[in-house]
Amino acid sequence: MKLKNSYFYTLREDARDEDSISGNLLVKAGYIKKTSAGVYMMLPLGLKVQNKIEDIIRRHMNEAGAQEVKMPALIAAEYYEDSGRMKGFGPSIFKLKDRNNKDMVLGPTHEELFAYAAKSMIKSYKNMPFNLYQFQTKYRDEPRARFGLVRVKEFVMKDAYSFDSDEKGMDISYQKMFDAYKKSFDEMGINYRIVKADTGVMGGLLSEEFQAIAELGEDTVIYCNECDYSSNQEIAKTVRAPKASKPEKLPMEEVETPGCQSIEDVAAYLKLDMADTVKALIMNVDGQLVIFFINGERELNESKVLKLLGATEIGFADDELIASSNAVAGYCGPIGLNCKVVIDEEVLEMANFCCGANKKGYHLINVNPENISYDVVGDIVNAKPGDLCPVCGRPLKFTKGIEVGNTFKLGTKYSKAMDLQYSDVDNKLQDVWMGSYGIGIGRTMAAIVEQSHDEKGIIWPDNIAPYKVIILVMSSKDETQNKVAEEIYDRLNASGVECILDDRDERPGVKFNDAELIGIPYRITVGKKAGEGIVEFKHRTAEKAEELNIDELIEKIINL
Ligand SMILES: [Zn+2]
Numbered sequence: 001m002k003l004k005n006s007y008f009y010t011l012r013e014d015a016r017d018e019d020s021i022s023g024n025l026l027v028k029a030g031y032i033k034k035t036s037a038g039v040y041m042m043l044p045l046g047l048k049v050q051n052k053i054e055d056i057i058r059r060h061m062n063e064a065g066a067q068e069v070k071m072p073a074l075i076a077a078e079y080y081e082d083s084g085r086m087k088g089f090g091p092s093i094f095k096l097k098d099r100n101n102k103d104m105v106l107g108p109t110h111e112e113l114f115a116y117a118a119k120s121m122i123k124s125y126k127n128m129p130f131n132l133y134q135f136q137t138k139y140r141d142e143p144r145a146r147f148g149l150v151r152v153k154e155f156v157m158k159d160a161y162s163f164d165s166d167e168k169g170m171d172i173s174y175q176k177m178f179d180a181y182k183k184s185f186d187e188m189g190i191n192y193r194i195v196k197a198d199t200g201v202m203g204g205l206l207s208e209e210f211q212a213i214a215e216l217g218e219d220t221v222i223y224c225n226e227c228d229y230s231s232n233q234e235i236a237k238t239v240r241a242p243k244a245s246k247p248e249k250l251p252m253e254e255v256e257t258p259g260c261q262s263i264e265d266v267a268a269y270l271k272l273d274m275a276d277t278v279k280a281l282i283m284n285v286d287g288q289l290v291i292f293f294i295n296g297e298r299e300l301n302e303s304k305v306l307k308l309l310g311a312t313e314i315g316f317a318d319d320e321l322i323a324s325s326n327a328v329a330g331y332c333g334p335i336g337l338n339c340k341v342v343i344d345e346e347v348l349e350m351a352n353f354c355c356g357a358n359k360k361g362y363h364l365i366n367v368n369p370e371n372i373s374y375d376v377v378g379d380i381v382n383a384k385p386g387d388l389c390p391v392c393g394r395p396l397k398f399t400k401g402i403e404v405g406n407t408f409k410l411g412t413k414y415s416k417a418m419d420l421q422y423s424d425v426d427n428k429l430q431d432v433w434m435g436s437y438g439i440g441i442g443r444t445m446a447a448i449v450e451q452s453h454d455e456k457g458i459i460w461p462d463n464i465a466p467y468k469v470i471i472l473v474m475s476s477k478d479e480t481q482n483k484v485a486e487e488i489y490d491r492l493n494a495s496g497v498e499c500i501l502d503d504r505d506e507r508p509g510v511k512f513n514d515a516e517l518i519g520i521p522y523r524i525t526v527g528k529k530a531g532e533g534i535v536e537f538k539h540r541t542a543e544k545a546e547e548l549n550i551d552e553l554i555e556k557i558i559n560l
Contacts, residue, residue, distance in 0.1 A: 001467065002489075002501045007044055010514050020216050022449035023148020025458050029518045031466075038145025038153035040442070045518065048466035050156065053441050054135055056187050056463065057158050060180040066131040066160055071113045073137050077103035079112040083417040094139045106139035111410070111436055114161040115418040122432060124423045125165040129173055133160035135441070147216055149442035150402055156442060162435040165422060167411075170433035174206075174409050177437045181210060181405050188444065189461035191451055193221050193401065198234040198303050199408065206409040210439075211401025212447035220382075221401040224389035232401075234303040238379050239388040240346060241395075250352050250366040257363045261330040263296045266363055270354060278347055278355040278367070280332035284317040285309060289325055293334045293355070293374070294344040298381040308378045309342070331356040333364055334372040341374040344381050402447045403440075410434040458519030459540050462560070469499035469557060470520040472511045474527040476503055484530040488550060495558050516540065522557065 001008075008030060015027035017034065026032045031046035042050055058068065077095065080086040086093065086105075094106040107113070114132055121127055138157045145151055162173035185192050190212050197207040209232055211221045220233035231237075260266040263279040277296030282289070285305070292300055302314050322329055325339040333356035334341055347353075352366045387396050412431035415421065420432045445464075452459045462468060469492060473485045482503065489501045500520060502511045508527075515523050525536040525545065537553055538545035548556065 001044075001499075002503050004503045004505075010517055018148055020147040020150065020446070020450070021453060022150070022446040025449055025453055025517075026148060026446070029458060031518075032149065038142055038151065040149065040152065040154075045466045046445075049445055049460070049464055050441055052464050052466070053188065053444055054156075054158070057180075057184045057439060057441075058135075060184045060187075061133050061158070061160060064131070064176045064180040066133045066177075066180075069117070069132050069134050071107070071110050071117075071134055071136055073107050073139065075105055075107045075113060077105050079116065080105060083112050083115075083414060085112070089140075092140050092142070094141055107136070108138055108140045109157075109436075109438070110134070110136065110159055111161065111414050111434075112418060114436075115414050115420045115432075115434070118161075118163050118432065119418075119420055122163065122420065122422050125425065125430075127422065128432070129162065129164045129169050131160060131162040131173060131177070133158060133437075147218075147446070149446040150216070151218070152442065155440060158439045158441060160437040162437075164433045164435075165424070165430065167433055170409060170411070170435055174407065174435045177435065178208070178407055181407065181437070181439065184439070185210060185212075185405065188448065188464055189452075190404070190444070190448060192404065193223055193230055193399075195221055195223070195230045195232045195401075196235060197232045197406065198307075205411045208407050209401075209403050210405035210407075212404045212444070212451065213399055214402050214447055214450040215400055216450060217400035217402045219401045219403055221399050222383055223397050223399075224392060224394060225397055226394040227389060227392040229389050229391040233382050234301070236383040236396075237390040238346075238381055238383045239390050239393070240349075241386060241388055243349070247351055249368050252364055252366050252368070252371055254357050254359075254362055255365055256361060257331075258361050260363070266354060267296065270363070270365065272354055272365075276350070276353050278334070278350065278353050280327075280334075280356060282317045282322055282327060282329060282332060284313075284315050284321055286311045286313055288340065289317055289321045289327075290340045290342055291325075291327060291332060291334075291337060292342050292344070292380060293347055293372075294381050295346050295350065298344065298346070298384070301380055301382045304378070304380050305342070308376065308380060326358065328356070328358050328360050331358060331360055331362060333358055333367070334374055335364070335367075336373070340376075342376040342378070342380065343372070343374045345377055345379055346381070347372070348377065402443060402450065404444045404447050405439040406437070408436045410436055453519070454541075456513070457517035460519045460521060462521050465519065465521050467498045467500045467520050468560075469497060469522045469524060470502060470515045470518075471499060471524045471526060472502045472508070472515060474508050474511075474525065476505045478530070481526045481530045484533070484535065484550065485524075485526040488524060488526070488535070488553065491550075491554050492557060495554070497557055522560070524553065 011028045015024045018024040033041045164170040192212045197209045199207045222236045223230040260269050274296045279296045281292040348369045354365045357364045415432040421429045424430045492499045536545040
């Protein structure tokens with residue numbers, strides 16, 4: 001690409017409406033442009049990167065024996081009604097009507113259509129296994145689009161689906177995809193961890209996530225350095241470090257705590273350690289009032305709660321629901337409540353703790369487990385630093401991640417819903433076993449930039465960079481410099497090295513800044529020594545440039 005007559009621009013200032021490093025750098029460097037909240041254009045450089053990511057994934061998918069297809073994005077709503085997921089996706093699914101008033105959706109994911117396609121192929125056990133995949137635009141009406149390409153309403157996803165006649169076959173297909181994902185992310189140079197995850201709205205038997213390690217990640221990645229345990233926060237079992245010793249039990253007392261509504265206020269007022277308090281969370285679980293009690297330092301884990309109670313929805317209770325009980329918001333404790341009470345198992349290990357007295361303006365101190373009453377006990381809190389590995393008992397590590405890929409063993413959930421069956425050896429009808437596998441392409445691009453940048457701009461890994469080399473002509477009016485730059489450009493292109501020639505009539509400073517901002521791995525500077533056949537060569541992260549003659553340069557780049 002020669003910049004002079006190309007669509008190419010960069011911004012001098014940071015993008016004002018981007019709330020992430022990657023969003024800002026990709027906008028500023030002219031890779032993407034926002035059209036509305038959570039919707040972006042892929043500009044020429046952005047599309048080049050997207051295509052590189054897709055090509056790597058496509059190669060590994062094909063090597064694993066998967067076949068590429070393309071499903072529509074505009075889908076009749078009945079497919080999602082049949083699978084029961086219209087409800088599961090709720091307001092996240094984009095709904096519309098055609099001119100005949102038929103309900104349609106913009107596909108949020110494609111299990112249903114792949115199952116429908118598989119129906120045409122599958123008659124007997126002899127027709128399996130097979131695996132289909134696509135690169136397709138997905139639509140999700142995110143309540144909070146943010147972080148550039150990380151959380152968006154429209155995005156390209158690579159999704160794949162495997163079809164097998166039994167569980168053993170599904171496990172083999174799953175492992176193939178899992179390995180293809182590892183190879184793909186390794187080749188892209190991403191720093192990631194694979195964690196066990198909740199199967200959530202997808203349903204199924206097993207879910208694993210590929211989490212790119214990044215500060216802005218919305219997911220907490222929990223892992224152990226001593227063994228291979230890893231998990232996301234949703235399902236990480238909480239194992240607390242044992243307490244040194246149990247103190248002697250003291251008599252329970254009611255104390256006045258005027259104006260102390262939060263547990264932090266109470267602890268400060270009574271000069272207590274937060275770890276010696278129990279806080280209440282007054283929730284609406286499937287329309288029913290449930291009050292949860294957990295250690296004051298902990299957070300309620302809603303996924304664990306839903307699983308423990310076999311419920312589907314959880315949110316804070318409104319005043320009306322709270323008024324249906326004798327609970328006093330702000331002063332709620334696990335003694336004498338007339339509604340459902342669930343406590344975290346840790347509360348039973350605590351001694352002489354503080355909690356609400358169910359009386360406005362009062363708390364109880366020196367409460368012990370035998371003083372309280374509850375209906376259900378379980379692990380209902382998030383793991384936190386200081387907790388132990390559930391496998392080997394060593395301290396856990398915590399980091400943030402961006403989910404760039406996921407793999408699911410779906411089992412027979414969708415085939416049952418979609419009536420996808422085959423005849424076995426005895427001519428009996430059986431359900432097909434499915435797996436589903438996704439990679440977010442834009443999110444992967446964002447994760448790479450989050451991991452690989454400096455104060456000057458993006459630093460693309462060689463395999464992902466839109467172009468490998470950028471050639472800067474210091475003086476675009478100098479005929480010799482232009483001639484030498486053109487020669488290098490032609491020779492590199494002829495050798496299959498993709499490069500940019502910055503032949504614009506701009507000051508050298510502008511060209512250097514742009515080259516660094518857009519993050520091209522190798523830079524060639526054609527300046528005053530062009531007449532002697534000498535140019536400068538430098539990697540994006542190198543401190544100093546080296547001088548090379550043109551033949552040495554070409555050979556060096558081809559051998560990289
Ligand atoms: Zn461990």
